[in-house]
Amino acid sequence: MTTAAVLPLLVFEAADCLMAVPASEVSHLEKRGREGFSEEPGENPSRPLFDLGQYFGGRESDGPWLQWTRGASNASLRVKRVVDVLTIALSSLTPMPLLLRGHRRTRAFLAAGVAGNDVFLLLDPARLGNPSAGPDVVGNFCVGRDVSRATTE
Amino acid sequence: MDPEAILAAIEQQRVSDAEPREDQERVSYLGFYLGAEVYGLPLEQLREVARVSHLRRVPGAPAGVAGLVNLRGEILCALDVRAILGLPAQRSADSPFLVALRGFGDPLGLIVDSIADIYSVAPSDIEAPPATWPPERAACFIGTARVGAGLMGLLDLGRVTKV
Numbered sequence: 293m294t295t296a297a298v299l300p301l302l303v304f305e306a307a308d309c310l311m312a313v314p315a316s317e318v319s320h321l322e323k324r325g326r327e328g329f330s331e332e333p334g335e336n337p338s339r340p341l342f343d344l345g346q347y348f349g350g351r352e353s354d355g356p357w358l359q360w361t362r363g364a365s366n367a368s369l370r371v372k373r374v375v376d377v378l379t380i381a382l383s384s385l386t387p388m389p390l391l392l393r394g395h396r397r398t399r400a401f402l403a404a405g406v407a408g409n410d411v412f413l414l415l416d417p418a419r420l421g422n423p424s425a426g427p428d429v430v431g432n433f434c435v436g437r438d439v440s441r442a443t444t445e
Numbered sequence: 446m447d448p449e450a451i452l453a454a455i456e457q458q459r460v461s462d463a464e465p466r467e468d469q470e471r472v473s474y475l476g477f478y479l480g481a482e483v484y485g486l487p488l489e490q491l492r493e494v495a496r497v498s499h500l501r502r503v504p505g506a507p508a509g510v511a512g513l514v515n516l517r518g519e520i521l522c523a524l525d526v527r528a529i530l531g532l533p534a535q536r537s538a539d540s541p542f543l544v545a546l547r548g549f550g551d552p553l554g555l556i557v558d559s560i561a562d563i564y565s566v567a568p569s570d571i572e573a574p575p576a577t578w579p580p581e582r583a584a585c586f587i588g589t590a591r592v593g594a595g596l597m598g599l600l601d602l603g604r605v606t607k608v
Contacts, residue, residue, distance in 0.1 A: 307504035348504030389522040389551035391608050397505025404513050404520045411501035411513045411520060 297382040301405075303412055306344035306353055306371040310412035312405070313360060313369075315377050321356040322368075342420050343370040348397065360417045367417045380405055385414060451475065451494055454563045458488050470568055474590075476561035476597055477544060479527055480535055483561050483594040490602055492545040494560060497523070509608035511556045514543055521545060521552040529605055531582050546602065553606055564592045571599065 301312040345353035358369040385403040392398040400419040404411050458473050474485035475494075495516060500523060502512040511525035523543055527534060537558060545554040571588040575596075587601045 309502060309504050386520040386552075389553070391551070391606075392503060392506055392510065392522065395505070395507055398503055401503065406515050406518060406520065409499060409515060411499075411515050413501075413503065413513075 298379050299382055300377055300379045301414070302358070302377055303375040303407060304358070304371040305373050305375055307348035310375065310407065310410055311344070311415045312412050313358070313415050313417060317360050317362050319359045319361055321358055321374065323356050340367045340421070342367055342417070345370070345372060347420060362418065365418045367420065369417055378407055451560070451563070455488055455491065471565045474564050474566055474597070474599060475544065476564050476592065476594060477542070477557040478559045478561055479532060479557060482598070483592065484598045484600055485564060486544070486600045486602055488563060490546055490548050492547040495543050495545065497541050497543045497556065507608050514554065516543065516545065519552060521554045523554045523556050524606065524608060526555050526557060526605065529608065530585055531579065549606060561594050564597065566590045574598065
């Protein structure tokens, strides 16, 4: 018996758009503004800060900061608001069209999915500000059309 | 135009493609409006036409990308033909139409104002785009043809979809 690969996603609003990252990659939320931002003891003080509203739309976000970590990569992401945690089947995600994956700003979006009637964008924070980032990996899974080939690390 | 009528026309085109006919060289085009101007794309590259109820903008996307559309659970990348052709943006009270395309690697569609009709065009009826069109706009067309609705610009979808 096989089971569908599923991934809990933290869905949030930023830059007038619904976005998501794997929930397991978000350690905690912090409400303080950039100036008052505090690092946990032992955390990397050079953690990059991205206000997603500014990064994509030029308008500053006024919501919480998400502390994102994947292996040795980490970042603090400011969003407008956190919407929900949804468990999504990987097979239901659509890889981003090539014309968007090749574009500098939209390259950080790996795939799109549907939540209710709305569309959300699966964000790979490792690609923010890094247009030459590596393979399309989210959580422990590769994103591609053939999700049956999803691999685990 | 009723989407059912469009589907019927597609089926008719498929049947006619399979039968040898004297006017086989004629090509059917779906005509659609952007403002008052009519444009056309080959019917064989049309998958379906649907009303756009909700368009999700992709932040940071190039101007030619209108956003993503959830079409019965399938996500399509919707292109803004107005922006691609350099036409002025226009707000309409009616929700626009999505013309879903076939024959491309990614699920793609065009955002258009409304559907005009289906026109049968012979190659001899196709003329070069007007010299008054800017070169970057003219490059998006294989030509123009005179139809009942006026001068129809025949889109070169290969160019239009290279946003």
